[in-house]
Amino acid sequence: MNITAHRDGDGTARLTLDGDLDMATAGSLDGHVVRALTGERPRQLVIDAAGLSFCDSSGIHALVRARDTAHRHGASFVVSNTTGITRRTLEITGLLGTLTTVSPRVTG
Amino acid sequence: MNITAHRDGDGTARLTLDGDLDMATAGSLDGHVVRALTGERPRQLVIDAAGLSFCDSSGIHALVRARDTAHRHGASFVVSNTTGITRRTLEITGLLGTLTTVSPRVTG
Amino acid sequence: MSTLTAHFDLPLDGTAPAYARGAVVALLGAWGLRDRDWLDAAMTVLSELVSNAVRHGGGAVVVDVEAYGRQVILSVADGSSVVPRPRRADGTGGLGLTIINAYTTRWYVQSYEGGKRVRAEMPPCPGDGVTAGGTSRTEPA
Amino acid sequence: MSTLTAHFDLPLDGTAPAYARGAVVALLGAWGLRDRDWLDAAMTVLSELVSNAVRHGGGAVVVDVEAYGRQVILSVADGSSVVPRPRRADGTGGLGLTIINAYTTRWYVQSYEGGKRVRAEMPPCPGDGVTAGGTSRTEPA
Ligand SMILES: Nc1ncnc2c1ncn2[C@@H]1O[C@H](COP(=O)(O)OP(=O)(O)O)[C@@H](O)[C@H]1O
Ligand SMILES: Nc1ncnc2c1ncn2[C@@H]1O[C@H](COP(=O)(O)OP(=O)(O)O)[C@@H](O)[C@H]1O
Numbered sequence: 001m002n003i004t005a006h007r008d009g010d011g012t013a014r015l016t017l018d019g020d021l022d023m024a025t026a027g028s029l030d031g032h033v034v035r036a037l038t039g040e041r042p043r044q045l046v047i048d049a050a051g052l053s054f055c056d057s058s059g060i061h062a063l064v065r066a067r068d069t070a071h072r073h074g075a076s077f078v079v080s081n082t083t084g085i086t087r088r089t090l091e092i093t094g095l096l097g098t099l100t101t102v103s104p105r106v107t108g
Numbered sequence: 109m110n111i112t113a114h115r116d117g118d119g120t121a122r123l124t125l126d127g128d129l130d131m132a133t134a135g136s137l138d139g140h141v142v143r144a145l146t147g148e149r150p151r152q153l154v155i156d157a158a159g160l161s162f163c164d165s166s167g168i169h170a171l172v173r174a175r176d177t178a179h180r181h182g183a184s185f186v187v188s189n190t191t192g193i194t195r196r197t198l199e200i201t202g203l204l205g206t207l208t209t210v211s212p213r214v215t216g
Numbered sequence: 217m218s219t220l221t222a223h224f225d226l227p228l229d230g231t232a233p234a235y236a237r238g239a240v241v242a243l244l245g246a247w248g249l250r251d252r253d254w255l256d257a258a259m260t261v262l263s264e265l266v267s268n269a270v271r272h273g274g275g276a277v278v279v280d281v282e283a284y285g286r287q288v289i290l291s292v293a294d295g296s297s298v299v300p301r302p303r304r305a306d307g308t309g310g311l312g313l314t315i316i317n318a319y320t321t322r323w324y325v326q327s328y329e330g331g332k333r334v335r336a337e338m339p340p341c342p343g344d345g346v347t348a349g350g351t352s353r354t355e356p357a
Numbered sequence: 358m359s360t361l362t363a364h365f366d367l368p369l370d371g372t373a374p375a376y377a378r379g380a381v382v383a384l385l386g387a388w389g390l391r392d393r394d395w396l397d398a399a400m401t402v403l404s405e406l407v408s409n410a411v412r413h414g415g416g417a418v419v420v421d422v423e424a425y426g427r428q429v430i431l432s433v434a435d436g437s438s439v440v441p442r443p444r445r446a447d448g449t450g451g452l453g454l455t456i457i458n459a460y461t462t463r464w465y466v467q468s469y470e471g472g473k474r475v476r477a478e479m480p481p482c483p484g485d486g487v488t489a490g491g492t493s494r495t496e497p498a
Contacts, residue, residue: 023267024231054256056233056263057311085256092318093311131408132372162397164374164404165452193397200459201452222365222380224422226387235387239363242379246367281365 021059109133129167
């Protein structure tokens, strides 16, 4: 699993995933999410899953945690470009809509 | 195994290997060698092994056959850019020098 | 119809699911079971089973793969006799059995050498490839 | 010291060596045996053994991998009772046993279920990785 962090001009933090998201690599995503949300606080966190070749429940839980963390930091959240087995597994678990529709930042 | 054929201006036919050369892929090299040597006859056949990630005895025999075929077609022959396990195995079999030193075309 | 089997030990390690997927996808490929979507589903099931064995099971983790023609059973044994039970999903877990349910035709638990073994039966792999006799020439990835 | 084993069937097919390498490199990785040069040599030995079983052996091909700590034995059984003998190399073959000789500490032939089994003992894998207890966190490739 390779994770690349980008910061767009419009206040979007983008994490691009490449490889397999599972028990061994979920912790690395957790770390990247926290780093992306601290410092210069983004308005939105986008996780680009185009290069995600595999994702099991450990991976899905990491995506759910990423969403919760983004909301806690006042950022909106979305997983973009899900394909193949990742998309099928998100569908099965009932989380496809939740994770792939932009969930608005909570303003408190 | 991916094999790409190039023809240089100076009459060199070049086959670039990418992947594993073994029982399953040696026949594909045989075919490429014959095609590279027919038609516009090259003065030299170069097999570029920089992308060769694995080569066992089936692969080495295919390289030996390539050399014999090149010589029969009046072309000189060399395997270039051998590294790692391929180079070690060529050394062990005593064929490193034979295959990686340009063997002159036989003019008959 | 040919029967082909594989049996191997896995250490209790966070990397066990990934290595297990790598080994089993190659074995299934050798057996001519190469349908991409089916393999993806089978690897997801295997990954859930191994992750659960590492996370909740402990002891020796043993993987068995059996193919009866294009019918495949994936089994993962561990040292705990606790039987997996679906639980409500939260941020830390609870989706594994849901996924196993969805991708298998059935799954069940057997007792196995002081611990247990979870057996997951996959729907048949589409296509027709090598059998023990061997005919397919598809090149491995 | 931990003992870890794997055992699997292979159909008689030209792609069997490649798939066998894929499966065994993942298994050895799971077992913490991840030294690149050592794995390359082990995969070469395995490839020669499986190629010979497919080419000369026939019948059922069965692979066994045993790790006693960092000491590994690769075994490949086939249905022929003919014992491999070095032959002079030519354009079609004869280098396999030379390569097996060079990369193993020793190899020998056992009779096995009506056929034979060639066992190849590798030199110990350098480094220190997971044992059955499991500690390494190296990510699979
Ligand atoms: N191999 C196992 N050994 C013991 N208990 C298990 C095993 N697999 C699953 N369980 C139990 O079943 C529950 C549900 O499993 P699962 O749906 O995979 O969710 P998760 O593992 O993410 O908690 C687990 O929380 C655990 O209590
Ligand atoms: N598994 C086997 N079963 C029967 N004979 C074998 C086996 N492996 C090797 N041999 C015999 O030993 C000879 C030498 O083997 P090897 O050095 O690997 O060369 P090659 O297989 O390329 O001919 C073979 O030609 C074959 O006659």
